[in-house]
Amino acid sequence: MTIAVRTLDDGAWISVNDSRQVSVSDVWTLSRGVFCDCEPAYVLLEGFFDVDVDGSVVAASTVGQCLECGTRDSIDRLPVGRMIDGKFSPYDPAGVQWLREPDAERDGESS
Ligand SMILES: [Zn+2]
Numbered sequence: 001m002t003i004a005v006r007t008l009d010d011g012a013w014i015s016v017n018d019s020r021q022v023s024v025s026d027v028w029t030l031s032r033g034v035f036c037d038c039e040p041a042y043v044l045l046e047g048f049f050d051v052d053v054d055g056s057v058v059a060a061s062t063v064g065q066c067l068e069c070g071t072r073d074s075i076d077r078l079p080v081g082r083m084i085d086g087k088f089s090p091y092d093p094a095g096v097q098w099l100r101e102p103d104a105e106r107d108g109e110s111s
Pocket residue numbers: 036037038041066067068069070071
């Protein structure tokens with residue numbers, strides 16, 4: 001089954017199967033080192049400029065700014081959600097997102 005993903009409104013939204021799912025106005029919590037030196041980094045996204053599906057994971061390329069230190073940079077392939085049984089399930093922006101491939105999925109890791 002094909003998953004149709006695209007950006008809308010000049011990158012303000014990510015659309016999955018013709019439904020607006022992810023807004024750019026969220027603050028995403030990123031783990032240290034992948035964006036800046038803050039741990040974690042609270043990054044306000046400014047716009048999505050690309051979105052892609054990697055297996056079942058929907059990943060967006062975006063630009064964001066750290067609310068703590070002010071670092072502004074592009075983020076390559078931020079996982080914003082995944083497809084489960086054909087439906088989009090967004091990740092929680094407040095949860096720490098790993099931009100690099102995790103070796104294994106683990107829960108309960110807190111600082
Ligand atoms: Zn920072």
